Amino acid sequence: MQSQSLRVDEVLRDLDELRRRDPDVHGGRLFGLVYPSGRDDIEELIHAVYERYLFSNALNPLRFAAQAGMEREVIAMAGDLVHRRATENHGGAMTSGGTESILMSMLVNRERARAKGIDRPQILAPWSAHPAYAKAAHYFDMDFVPIPLDGAYRADVAKAQELMTDRTCVVVASAYSYPHGIMDPVEELAALAQEHGAACHVDACIGGFVLPFMEMLGRDVPPWDFRVEGVTEISMDVHKYGYVPKGASLILHRDDDWLWYQTFFYDQWGSGLYATPAIAGARAAAPIIAAWAVMKHLGVEGYMEIVSELLVTVAHVREGIAAISGIDVVGEPIGPLLALRSDTIDLYAVADVMDEKGWHLNRNTEPYGLHLMLSPAHRHVVDELLDDLTFAVSHHGNSQGKPARYA
Ligand SMILES: Cc1ncc(COP(=O)(O)O)c(C=O)c1O
Secondary structure (H helix, E strand, C coil): CCCCCCCHHHHHHHHHHHHCCCCCCCCCCECCCCCCCCCHHHHHHHHHHHHHHCCCECCCCCCCHHHHHHHHHHHHHHHHHCCCCCCCCCCEEEECCHHHHHHHHHHHHHHHHHHCCCCCCEEEEECCCCCHHHHHHHHCCCEEEEECECCCCCECHHHHHHHCCCCEEEEEEECCCCCCCCCCCHHHHHHHHHHCCCEEEEEECCCCCCHHHHHHCCCCCCCCCCCCCCCCEEEEECCCCCCCCCCCEEEEECCHHHHHHHCEEECCCCCCCEEECCCCCCCECHHHHHHHHHHHHHHHHHHHHHHHHHHHHHHHHHHHHHCCCCCEECCCCCCCEEEEECCCCCHHHHHHHHHHCCCECEEEECCEEEEEECCHHHHHCHHHHHHHHHHHHHHCCCCCCCCCCCC
């Protein structure tokens, strides 16, 4: 740290200079890292919440009872969306993000397996599942067993069946997957899990605030939530398609009691009982209250309106892609996440041209291609995106060899 103090305006000047080097989170040129709603009312509300809750702490629900009540309400509202049976305890927790929700869920499954005498339990998850499952296995001394995908980029149920062992404590299904935006066969995987006495975790980190509204809009959505017998846990992120800033996700359990397996209690020190339902101790309250506020503001009808418009954007992009010869959408993605592939065009070379034009498209390794996670705010840039993609396809050179990097 430098020895002298800097004035506030000096710090802000330096900050703005640094900030200019990063992508504009409102520019519509980023995909996946941020989920801009493109709505001023939502953003104004979030700013107002942050102003009020900037310094608050969500660690102690007894000290901040009103805050804790709002957190429980978010859990209950999300539970309604995924058809969780309403109970007094809500059987869920808010966490800092999808990864933490998944970690907590895998910890629950490990603890339940250990209680049954399984020393090193296995997580059976689609090859396309988010790395958080492998991370959980790494952190919690479990084994991560990937389920190969079928030709449609869905978890292959027959192969999953062959991989089940006495140590399988949980079967994972994505609704929908990050790499391809494709739904796994949740009903079949949940049935398989149930048959073997294992849990079934549905990862709806990206789909959780999209699929319920697609269904309400009359779209064909295969069963994936707690209405499917055998689904025991669902992770869903408010900080993605719920449109609140980072730091807000949910892990919901079908059975209230399972929450206790993820709750840590300790009182062998000098300051009394310490109990937390997830990894963090002190927690930012602002993202939790922003989740409460945005969900209250939008309500079901507000989210339906956003998803309805988002689907128009997705259809527009898909039409544009269909018109570019040589590029295909991978499989049958259900919603706003498209993976692109090609037999004839080097899509990493296309990505290089798109990079030069200021688009931040992600690269996929399997199949080799591009990854396009559409948010509501992309509706303002669709034509420009398609024009630049068309240009890049016909004007690219050799790939500069930039690797696919998720994080
Ligand atoms: C399907 C899926 N699950 C889990 C996660 C992890 O979420 P987070 O990055 O909030 O930890 C992501 C992130 O993109 C995801 O797409």
